[in-house]
Amino acid sequence: MGEDKAVPGHRAGTRAGRRARPAKRRRAVAVAGWTAAGVLVLGGSGLGYFYVKFNGNIKSVDLDAALGKDRPADVDNGSQDILVLGSDSRGGANSEYGRDDGGSARSDTAMIVHVYEGHRRASVISIPRDTLVTRPSCQTASGRTDPGGPRRMFNESFTVGGAPCAVKTVEQMSGIRxxxxxxxDFTGFKEIIDKLGGVEVTTAxxxxxxxxxxxxxxGTHRLNGEQALGLVRTRKSVGxxxxxxxIQLQQAFIKALLKQVKGIGLFDNPKRLLDLADxxxxxxxxxxxxGDVKSLMGFASGLSGIDSKDMQMITLPVGGDTxxxxxxxxxxxxxxxxxxxLRADRPIPPEATEKSAGDKGTAGSVVS
Structure with missing residues (x-):
């Protein structure tokens, strides 16, 4: 076993301007990451004051400026690749979960979401945070350059250089833009779940x-935000x-969350929709x-045809470090x-996970 190298060849992702087939219904959508709800946005227009307000809420990172042209090629083949991170910052409202050095943010969970051409199916690849990779050089928040190197934990990329470094690391690993x-982050995740009215899961x-x-x-439970966060952070007591x-627990929760979002009739309750959008x-x-409501809304609408049954979820094939x-x-x-x-826009073959330690456990069967 050894560290994964950048795979030669490029399957480029799509730009924001790509057009998906129109969804038959406008629905709020949550797409993967341990929060899938991170992309829940508005459904409709003409919101006036609210539109401006929500635009001002969104924080964004200019990855094109930060990463330049040293990236995999961008070839339009109808698919999309999205890096979804759960931020484990321990500062501010998240401090109740403990403190880390300097309150710096950490990537507690990372998933690559590949949306296939036609936007009716998706594959989700979870990257264990303790995966050893060769990390590229990245610019830190203070403006210096961290040289990176071999045998670096994957989640250090986000700590060292934020979103640009995390994206750069994933692109180097995969050869995919x-x-x-x-x-x-923690607090946002809890609040989204609470605004949804909780998520129903059954524990075996x-x-x-x-x-x-x-x-x-x-038994069956309707988890509030605090409980849902506890579930996706649970480790030692399961499996x-x-x-x-x-990771298996997180994947099971995401599927439950997707089912819930599609079944609660957000558009029949304008107040709930506006509260959730805010x-x-x-x-x-x-x-x-x-980084604006119109773009985020269009992106979410293009994913509204994906059901949990159409989502293949795996862990990056890994083995123990010697x-x-x-x-x-x-x-x-x-x-x-x-x-x-993924570069060829094909389903992940079963042999990719046959020897992986990541999909061998039973933790995922505990929650449905």
Whole structure:
């Protein structure tokens, strides 16, 4: 086993100007990441004051300016690739979850969402935060250059250089250009779930995790924001106690969330829709191409045809690191199969995950 290298060849992503087939119905949509709800936005126009207000809520990052031209080629083949991050910043409203050095932000969860041509199917690849990769050089917030290097934890990219460094690392790993970037933090995630009225899940066995403040008996529950956050952060009390098990829980929760969003009739309740739009646009950070309500709304509308049953979810093929039992490394051959499939806009083949430690656990079966 060794670290994954950048895969030669390029399957480019799509730009914001790509057109998806119109959805039969306008619906609020949540697309993957441990928050899928990070892309919940407005459905409709003519909102006047609210439109301006929501525009002002959205935070964005100009990745084109930050990364320049040293990126995989951008070829229009009808698909899209989006990097979705869960931000684990421990400053401000998130400080109740503990403190890290200097309150710096961390990427607690990362997912690559590949939307296939036609925007009716998607694949989601979760990247374990403890994956050892060769990190590229990145500019830090202070303006200096961090040289990067081999055997660096994947989630350090976000800590070192924010969204641009995280995107640069993913693009180097995969050889795939990320068309968009979405990020949401602890507090935003909780508030979105609460505005949705909670999310219903069924647990096959009790889950009690002191670290994530979660205590659920077996059975069906409607989780509020605090409980939902506890679930997606739970690790030691489910499965083998590793981050790989936590990823399976997150994937199961995302599917439950998608089902809920499509079934609650947001457009029949204008107040709930406006409250959710206000909360959602405050919670997310996007790339600059999605940095306004019109662009974000168009992006979400183009994804509204994707149901949870049409979403293939895997963990990046990884194995244990021979030098550090607390780390994993990408399986080179199997990871290459994943990236090749996405570049060609094809489903990920089953053999890509057959030897991976990431999809072997049982944690995902605990929640439905």
């Amino acid at each position: 990320m068309d968009h970037y979405l990020e949401v 066995k009790p889950i009690k995790d002191g670290a994530s403040h979660l205590d659920l008996p077996a 083998d106690g590793s981050d790989l098990g936590r 909360t959602g646009t405050k919670a997310v950070t996007t790339d600059s191409r999605l 030098r550090d039992p607390n780390r994993v490394v990408p399986l080179q051959k199997e990871s290459a199969l994943v990236w090749e499939a």
